[in-house]
């Protein structure tokens with residue numbers, strides 16, 4: 001979009017667009033892939049910000065591109081494609097946004113802005129945030145009721161509807177490993193706004209489990225799930241729904257930070273939807289929960305917390321260009337939530353490492369006691385000098401780090417080794433920007449030792465992505 005000035009950081013290449021689509025059968029590999037590692041890493045993220053007649057304001061808002069690394073028999077193939085949903089098509093046809101994005105405004109009429117609150121077709125489907133699977137459907141999501149279903153092998157966008165309830169459903173649903181059902185929350189905006197907990201089984205419409213009325217809903221991005229409970233953490237970044245309708249700007253620009261208000265914590269029975277506890281704690285901004293579990297009559301809930309939502313402002317283009325470090329850094333925090341009627345919420349910081357994009361051994365540990373979290377160092381907090389991959393021992397607070405000069409990794413995704421004896425027996429997969437070579441590679445670390453096993457080079461750079469998922473079996477082409 002813009003040329004990189006000589007004096008800006010080398011990481012800036014990660015914010016440059018990628019518009020060309022590639023299919024590469026075999027990438028050059030250094031090192032040796034674990035023999036057991038077989039499957040596909042699917043990732044999404046923003047990839048294009050200059051639409052022709054409009055330049056988007058914020059990194060999050062770029063048109064979504066999917067990336068696939070498939071590992072089979074010691075070889076790695078790669079493909080990338082734009083997600084061609086209605087948001088992409090509108091931008092392609094007009095050179096402008098067709099829908100309101102997180103921090104960019106399509107300059108719609110008042111009528112269309114009002115309709116956003118009530119009419120799903122008026123809400124974006126630019127799935128640049130996360131990927132999930134419901135039955136045999138692979139979906140790219142943003143905080144929208146319309147995830148976009150795609151073919152996991154060709155990355156082609158499929159014309160299949162899989163609607164989710166409300167106005168702002170989370171792009172981080174949990175997945176029940178036994179049933180394959182998703183469980184998530186949504187915020188329904190309107191004259192009577194509510195948070196709703198819902199579940200969605202393959203091939204079935206979503207079912208609402210609980211509704212909580214709220215006057216000024218909070219911006220939430222993810223939530224915690226234990227064996228028995230779902231926990232919503234609603235910090236004081238809140239919106240008056242009518243303002244969202246009347247005001248121009250991106251979605252988040254109608255939300256206001258009320259630092260003197262408490263963060264509301266709702267503990268719900270994840271099966272019946274019954275409200276188990278209403279708790280509160282100090283003002284907190286959070287994108288990502290790490291994990292939560294129950295112990296001794298309380299819920300232990302770990303998340304990446306900020307003292308203010310300044311992190312959002314760091315990713316406007318002018319702040320990216322200026323390499324802004326404004327806003328509170330992230331900290332890994334443990335909250336202890338009593339379930340016996342007491343109201344005192346205890347909080348402690350688990351580590352000195354400022355990490356984001358946390359992942360765990362999800363299949364084994366989500367909702368139960370665990371020891372290891374993996375994440376990347378927060379770029380702005382580190383002055384973008386380097387971005388490490390961090391393995392955190394949440395019990396002892398110790399950490400192991402992988403870092404290399406000029407290497408800017410994305411979210412590290414844990415893949416368990418078969419019949420693994422230990423929680424950390426497996427691999428960590430991360431797409432790394434190599435600033436020296438001006439290209440990216442798939443990095444494979446041994447999660448137990450944090451030593452590098454292999455890297456598979458892509459000939460071009462891959463813009464910094466958001467989230468993704470690894471699927472064990474190389475996905476088959478879906479029949480339509």
Ligand code: CO
Pocket residue numbers: 129172221287288467
């Ligand atoms: Co996220």
